Amino acid sequence: MRMPPEHTLRFDSFGLKDLLVDETVISIETSPEERGRVDAWEELKRAKSEHLILLQDATPDTATILSKYESQTILLTDSERLVSLVKSDNVLIDITALPHHVWAPVFQAYVKAGKQVRVLYVEPDGYKTHPSPASANLFDLSISFGGLSPMPGFAKLAGPADDDPALFVAFLGFEGNRAERIINQLEPQPRVIPVVGAPGFQINYPAITVACNRSFLNEFDCNADIRLAKASCPFEAFDTLASIRRDFPDHYLYIAPVGTRPHALGALRYAIANESHCEILFDHPVRQSNRTNGRGLIHVFSFAS
């Protein structure tokens, strides 16, 4: 009989009892979305505040850290300092509401330091639709985009030569123009392998994802190359990248994690493990404050070393 994987736990609600012994939680200080407000963190603040580190993004390179003792600004590329914030071996990063450019370097620092890293992600109940959409993008999720630039700690200064083989692996989400905007920065444009989150958070989400990305899929003639990975599973995203690498062994991978957060997490985990042939391309959306509503399933992914 196939047993459920042990690396992922799912909860309807998450309490202090669900934390590991001596586990330190890293989360956002103030979440603009309902799902990002986890009651357990309030409890933790009262009961064991030394085990709670709250972050707020300050600039594209720094975050403000609020812990029991002090408030300080930290450079997100300073992995040594990030790691020194947590005394225990167990760390749980709540990525639900933290911007990618904040949680990604934090995650990388702890993984590389050999900590027992768990990541918590709360699904939304739904996404805000646009009242007057001008395209197949029916959702109103971002105010604007900071544009393509590396996330702290993920900068690459060299890539393949023009005639070397390369792939553009796009984890697709509801904002269909993002993958297209990113690949348009590449010259020459590599072959595209899209990854769609299926099964999705909800049964109709994979179809909506394909519809929202119709223009991108047609423009790059890659409908037949779509790969599927469960939308809520970073490990499937990781395995998908590994299988793409097996299928295209000599190819350099440009990875655009613009789909679900669990997919982005899996993509970054893969990039951390395969620095020589991977490059993360990210466009830094400025999120609408009320882009989601409600709270869905809570996932806890274990990246025990």
Place this chain on the structure above:
Amino acid sequence: MSELNHQTLAATLRQLFGDNRAEWPTSNFRDLFVTPTYLTKLEARRPCILVGGRGTGKTTALQSLKFDSCLERLKNSGQSFGDQEYFGFLIRINKNRVRSFHGRDETLDWGKYFSHYFNLLACFELSALASWLQEQSGKVLPIEAIQAVAFDLGIFEFSGTSTPELGIAIKSQISKLQLKVNNPTSSLEVVLSMAESPIRIFVDALEKHGLSDGRTIFCCIDEYENLLDYQQAILNTYIKHASPPLSYKIGVRKNGLRNRQTLDGQDLLRTPDDCYEIEIADEGFEYFAKQVASVRLKAACASGVPVPEKLSEFLQDLSLGEEADLLGANRVARGVLHELEGTGEFEYFQSKPARETYFLKYWQANEGGSLTKLAKDWIANEREWQVRLGNYGYASLFWLSKGNKGARIRKYYCGERTFLAMASGNIRYFLELIDCSVTHELSEAKAFPGTLCLSPKSQTLAAREVGERRLNQLEGLADHGVQLKRLVLAIGKVFFELAREPLGKAPEVTSFVLSGKADEISKISDMLSEGVGHLAFEVEPGTKLTSRAETREDEYRLHRIFSAFFEISHRKKRRMTFDAQDLIAVLGDHPGRAISSMLENKPQVEEEDLPEQLALFSAFYGDAESGARQK
């Protein structure tokens, strides 16, 4: 002609007109490359900046300066290495890489790190050039010269003796720099080279040891817009102070040179004092585009595809009268004659062609008055009415389709001149228009025609499709692509309505200036400026101001590639004023209301009467005030 043959011929044509990319295989590049009219300017020793939108051929032009591409071209015309006057190498600025030197925190002196990175990139390319020069000339770059470059780059442990080894050492130095950039607070030591110094040492060595032999070395930098402002200032300094044998050739999108400062404080990079500025759109585009298409038509003929060699024959055109006939002038003329029946004017107009008679009705629709009175006036002033027909005939074509429900084409866009105008200096657009017309033409043909010419209908459908494609791609091009698309949709809808029913009797309004509060104008101007760079809009310094409320002179219009999509004139005629506040509102939740306001609340075409390509956006257009709909 067999089905297979049909497919082969079609595939040959599509391959020829499919794209004008710099990434073609070398053999095609050689055969189909057409020298741009500005190449002589580009090839001059002086630094120059090549300005053009995406698809204008910047990369192709810069690529043609590369040392190996240039020799290929020379060999094609029977010349050799000895005739080569310059050696170019190309650096394409990768946004994701240069933004690693973000300069937003003060941990590192990012300017120095970026300068070092650029030195490494340039010297890597120069290593390849040096290897090639050694092969071509039979001369050798001494080991000491190679080691001097390595030393100047801070690669003290370099023990290689050849340029390929230098290339490898540079790559490993870039990896080391990458580690430092990702961990700026780490103790990792990276020795930084001085701004431009290793590049100069390298080119001077090539000259001193006879490898470049008096020829200029062009450092070609493409996609300059991807650099951060402070990085532009660093490279601007190199350009400003360039001296032989080194010169710089820059490719940049319009409005992409955001910073003209140099490292020397107030010393700006000036044109023409410090460098030429070549605006591709102003450099004989029509001649160049016709040449490009003609070369491809000839190549098609040579491959056995039956097409005319002359572009003007390939792209069938329509006269004003022919187009009026196709758009329903007969129907309108019959109505005119019916109204005039029993009057003394009937006979006069009955003998006139329908393509003139319909105009009487158009004039009445715009100016009012009785038809009989206007008919009398025409008879009495025939010459004046012919002038009027000449002046307003084109505008009347848009009116002709009004109320013509179900018509697939309500305005034609065809012919060499129209396609050249719609491409507006963009060679990729021009070829795409032709390529798409070929697809439409062949999709309806059962067999491959004896001589394939592109009908006005195929060209029109293609022009509409290319416009739609470009509109949908906007979201994927610019950082504010979503907002730009909303602006284009709104402004296009306003001009679409005005083409059918002009406000204040001013037909062919196709451009606009901004009025309103300074901060709102500034916000929209910034967005329009980004849109100009991404070919959503075109801009030119405005003509004289028409009202006191106008505070900026920049005159904008939609890029002409959208003309057929919005069924508006591709010609540059009149302008109107938009309140910046309305354009900001277009970006919000209720664009329909903003569009109504821009149209001074005049009735708009009903949703069910919109052309199908606009009806697709009814969710965007659909929230106007209910009173502002037209029956």
